[in-house]
Each structure stands twice: as C-alpha cells, then as structure tokens.
Amino acid sequence: MITENAPAPSDFIRDIVAADLQSGLHTKIHTRFPPEPNGYLHIGHAKSICLNFGIAREFDGTCNLRMDDTNPTKEEVEYVDSIIADVKWLIGGWADYRLGMKPKGALPEAKEIDGKSDFHLSAIRNPQSEIEFEPFYASDYFDQIYEYAVQLIRKGLAYVCDMTPEETDEFRRLGKESHYRVRGIEENLDLFARMKAGEFPDGSRTLRARIDVSSPNVWLRDPVLYRIRHAEHHHTGNKWCIYPMYDFAHCLSDYVEGITHSICTLEFEVHRPLYDWILESLDLPRRLPHQYEFARLNLAYTVMSKRKLMQLVNEKLVSGWDDPRMPTISGIRRRGVTPAALRAFAYNIGITKYNGLTDVSVLEYAIREDLNKHALRRLAVLRPIKVVLTNLPAEHYEELDAVNNPEDASAGSRKIPFGRELFIEHDDFMETPPPKFFRLKPGGEVRLKYAYIIKCEEVVKDDAGNVIELRCTVDPDSKSGGATANRKVKGTIHWVSAAHSIEAEVRLYDRLFTTPEPDADGDFKQHLNPNSLEIVTAKCEPSLAEASSDLRYQFERLAYFAVDKDSTPSRPVFNRTITLKDTWAKEMKK
C-alpha cells in the first residue's frame, strides 16, 4: 500500500485539482514549492514537497522550485544550495521530470494581452541541456512587483504611511485609520519612488494597501506591502533598499509563474482574502492562481520550527544541520533513510486540515519497510564477548556461505571466515537467564548463524566478576547445510571471527527528545535525550571494509546502518538508521 505503484493518493486538494481539470478551468496544472532560504528543509517540508510534486506527477503538471526570498536579513546562499540539494534528493527518480526550473538569470517577460500589460516567466521542466538552470526566485520579480505596487497607488488602493511600527500595530489593533491614508496619489507616487531611491531610513515609512481598517480579518486592515531595509540581498545584491512583504510578493510570484494551485499550510488561511484582494485589484489578463491550505506535519518526539532547529545547531547541541538526529532532510539522509521511505511516509500520513500529532512509529515503519527489502545483510558485533571453540585446532579456518538478502535472491551470497576464536554479542549470553531466553547460557546450545551449533562449557571471569570469555564446544555435524544440520536449537545468534574481523566506529542514534511534545511547555531543550548518541567500536565481518555509501546494510539481528560521510578506508564509520523491531526487548520490559 505504500509502494509507488500504488494508486495515487486521494485527498481534498487532489480532489479540487481533479475537478478543475474536469471542468476545464485549467488544462495544465502548475504547483510550486516555495521555501524561504533561511534554514534547512525538514521533514515537514518533505510532506509539502511530496504533495506539490506528487500532484504535478499525477496530473501531468509541473512544480516550480522557488526561493521565497523577500527578507534579505534572514536569508543566505548556503540555505539556497541546501534546499536545491534536498529537493533533488527527495524527488530523484520519482518526480524529477516534473521539476520546473528556469535558465540561469532569466527574468519575467513583459507582454501585452488584450491591451493589458503582463509579466510571465515560464518553467523549463526537468532541464537536461548544457545551459545552466536555476530555481525561481521571488527576488527576480522585484521590478515587476514594484510596477504592480505603482499600479495600486495609481488606483488609489495603496498609500505611503509614515507611522512607526508601534503606531501601525496599535492602529491596526484598534481598527483606526492611519493619518496618511488620505494622501494624494501624486504624493504617494513621489514618496514611493523616493523610498526606492533610498532617501529614507529603515522603518520610517511603508507602503500600505488601502483596504478596510475595520475588517474583522486583521490582514485586511491596510496591510504593509513594502518596507524599507537597507540591506544586501543574497540574490539581488544592493540593487534594492525596499523589499515587498510576503503577502504582496507571494501571490504575484505565483501569478508571474502561471501557478494554478498555490498550496500552503494552515497558518496562511487568514491571509487568503488578502492574496485574492491583491490579484483582483490589479488588471491581470491571465487566470489567477488560488490558494489552498493543509495541516503542517507535527511529529512526536521532535521539534519542527526552523528557529528551534537553528538553536540546536548554533548552541552545538547537535553536530550541524545534517546531524543524523535532526529532523532535517539532510539529517535524515545522513542517517541512512532513503528518499523512497520518506515519500512512503508522506503518502501514509495523508493530507487534511486537521492539526494532529503523528506518531514516530509511522515514520519508523516506512523506513524499515524500505530497508528490509533492499539492505544487504552483514554480521557485526557491537558489544563483543570472546568465544573460544575448544574442540577446534588453533589453525582452524574455513569460509562459510552467507545470504546477502533473504528478501531478494538477486543479491546473491558471500563467504565469511570462521575460526577457533569468535566474538558474539554481549546481550546474547546470560549466566542466569530468565525463562524463555533462548540465546547462549552455561551448558546451553545455540546456533551460530550460517555456521555451527555450539555449547557453552565454561564461563571465564575477571577479578571483578565480569564475563570476559566463553569456552564452548562446536558440534562439527551441525554446519549449515551439513549432515545433522537440521537438528533444532531454539536460538540463532550472530558472530564474527576474531582473527578476521575489522573494527568500525558505529554511531547509535536514538530520538533527540524524551517527550512526545518537547516544545509544549516552552523549554524544549530541557527535554533533550542525553543518550541520543552512543558511539561504539564494533567487530565486523571483513566485507564491511568495502561498504558503499550508496548501499544500506542490516547488521543481522540488530539494526540497519549506512556509511557516514566521516568514514575512511582505515576507519569505517556507520550510522544506525533504525533498529530492527525487538520483541524480546519488549518482553523483558514487562
């Protein structure tokens, strides 16, 4: 049900899109994903990406990637670059042929339609040619947006206001008209031009829409359209010292790009009347875009706001935006989650207007579902105990066959070395085990995966009483595939040959927070999980020396792992993506 051959999802937005196509309102669907480059994308954005690109994919449309960059003081090129990389990674092989980009440097084209002036910038879908392409930028439309502002002034629908930010707030709360509301058109035109020319300091004046200061919807109480900011912009440099506000820039950017369905999250619902007012107040010759809202993702045991994520990064509570514990797309990627798993998750949670809290188990399920099918099985011991097989000669050596992936016969098999001295997992031995423990215990038998049945004859301890070595005997007839191999023992455990094993750094990640809603009580940092990262040196089968960062691995009976970017040939580093389900651990908790 979560495979990508599954029927396309259905939700209220897709229903609207389908109806608009059916009725002939639109012949081509055009969506967009419009992040502000003021931080890294997170899993909530992934939901939006899957929605917008998913619609483009299902309805033969296009989805533009656009930087919503109208606030120069918060935005940076580093974020632009990370956003492009994250989007491409998430939609790669799935909806990349729906990605709308533009030739580098392309700007809106001025045209005349039915005697009306118009600006349009069309998308190139999935550009493959040699020419350089780039995403769309709202800041590329500053000239056009300025033109539209002048149009509003000429129509008497916008005015320059000299009130301070505090006065503006107060007047708006009280529903009072600004003294400058009655300013004449010529004066407004002159003042607005001088704002653009840089004659006034930051905060001294704004351009405001003239709508209705007594509207019950505060966003219609003469909202600010332009503010003065003498600041360098990451994309337009020092060309501008006035910048349009989100509400003014966004609807017009949608229009310029020919967007049909402008999909955003619930908090913009009250802005929709303003979105429509701006577009309807201008003499725009083409069909207008429409805004639809859905509920943003809330995931248990994590925080989602960019501000809080940035705090974790800045205060070094994590190693960076791509720390594998972060809910960022780059963190999730580094952790080893595949894009298909993330997409399956987005599919499974659906699209509604209900603001709920999604359980992490839904995400974890999607990750395991995908990794189980594709990960290569390997043997590795995270917390080793030495085992000596006393009835084998010291020089004993053989190679055993091991299946690479029982879910995928085409993955083949490999040889693993076996000798007299082994390592097994600390958790797989108990001196005085509880009932139903069917791993190794004194006098007990257990199968070594792909190898022999062994019996524990003697427990060796250090002075402190810690178990440091097990002396066992091997049943030579019990070799996998051998004569009496069918003899049943309850438990099967993983192991590696001591002489042939390699060491690897293994990073064991757990959830970053200890409570389902870390930011519910204001101070999310006090709910940080002190054990969210544990680093161990594991003993691994030798084939893991050539582990590829393109592949995923399951260390059998433990968890799924991916090669970290810190990995080197002399010191492999693995990130634990997610553990296997562990019914025994659950049983032990009871």
Next chain:
RNA sequence: UGCCUCGUGGUGUAAUGGUAGCACAAGUGACUCUGAAUCACUUUGUCUAGGUUCGAGUCCUAGCGAGGCAGCCA
C-alpha cells in the same frame, strides 16, 4: 477578545445522505538458521445535546474542545 479552521479507535486517515473501512501501534498464535520479515486472528472509534430525513460520521442549530492569525517574519 475578534476573525479563521478543525473535531472518526491509542495515533494518522477513509467513507462526498445508505453495511464505519485502512495503516501504524497494541495483543494472541503459526512459522523461522535474524526474538527480524512473513502469515492468521483479536482489542479499541464518529466531542455533546437537539433537529431535518425512511435513513446522519456526513446536512441544520446550539454548546464543548483543539489549533491558527492579530510582525515593517515567512
């Protein structure tokens, strides 16, 4: 406070006036050379009160509850 939106098992969702279904989670069992995976089964739900209707999760009214907005952020 005003305005907007939303209330379906524990969680996330479907049912578009006609048998309340799916997924995750939880539980039981089968199988197992991964206590995984797989398979079978089980538990749990329409916020409340009225109304319309042959029939209401769905439509209407009132209430209750939750979330959002009230930046010269997006």
